[in-house]
Amino acid sequence: MTLTPLTSDLLAEVSHGFFTRMAGSSTGIYHGLNCGKGSGDRPDAVQSNRAAVADFFGRPADHLQSVHQTHSAQVQILTAPLTAAPKADAMVTATAGVILGVLTADCQPVLFHDAKARVIGAAHAGYKGAKLGILQNTLAAMETLGAQRQDICAVIGPCISQKAYEVG
Template sequence: MTLAPLTSDLLADVPHGFFTRIGGSSTGIYGGLNCGRGSDDSPQAVQNNRSAVADFFGRPSDHLQSVHQIHSPQVQILTAPLTDTPKADAMVTATAGLILGVLTADCQPVLFHDARAGVIGAAHAGHRGAKLGVLQNTLAAMEDLGAQRQDICAVIGPCISQKAYEVGPEFLEDICHDAPEALRFFAQGKADRYQFDLPSYSLDQLRTAGIKQAAWTGQCTYSAPNQFYSYRRSRHDNQPDYGRLISCICL
């Protein structure tokens, strides 16, 4: 199978990829590279897809690490392969050979690298995790392994864009309750609806944190059904489930 990951020049000195749904062995509504064990897809197909991703990096399938994502600010520091699946939404490591992989389907996959210190990170950041501080906590965990904030580059991969992210007033109130300046990430929609700019919200957090560089790859998961899975699109299309994209980085 031929995989088609997107990459970023900011991470050019480390193996990484924001994988699309292109390639893979899943069929039906999951057609392509569904790497989500939490989906109702065939477990064998999911494992084949994950093995293909590990093989892309030239590593055994058990080197591909992932956590049980719960939209939290929790970060797992890895010094060896995981022996279980802890609840967390980000991982960091300075251990060569480990592939950090996060799953998304509209939420943001964020990959981090400090080339000077040899430390990497990967985070799953939806609006809840971002509001709770998962990105800042990932930076702090990287610093625990010797990274320096001013040397860290971070890239947000394909996620839902502002034009596709319609939310209600209670969502705006939640985001802005403790941070009224976040109002600038909302555009007025129809009636009482708003359009939320998730990647700009998180880019602002990363830049405010003082890292070297931060960028978004610019692709909208909702708007490109042949390339990306999308939770929101699956709901609008009345589909019973949806696939999960994987984004990975390794040393």
């Protein structure tokens, strides 16, 4: 399968992408590139999709790390591969070769990079997590790994907007 993620010139120094549902092995209501282990999708389809994303970055599937997202302000600092998916809505690492993956539908995916310190972050920023401080906490966690706030670039990926989604 050929994946064509959206990218940002602001993060040109680091491999990244905002993947859409285009391509992928999932069918039915999960049609496309569903990477959600906690979804009701077929586990083999999810594994195939996650392997395709990891392959896009030239890494094996087990390098793609993700957390159990709960619309919180919790950030997971990765110094080694996860053995289980902790409850959190962001991850940061300074470990080369690790792929950070967050899942979104209408929430904002936000990618962070400090090129000088070689620290990356990825956050799932829904309205609850954003209000609770997920973005600020992601920056603070990156700083514990040596990043400097003034050197961090953040890019917001595709998300729902008022124009496309009516809420009460």
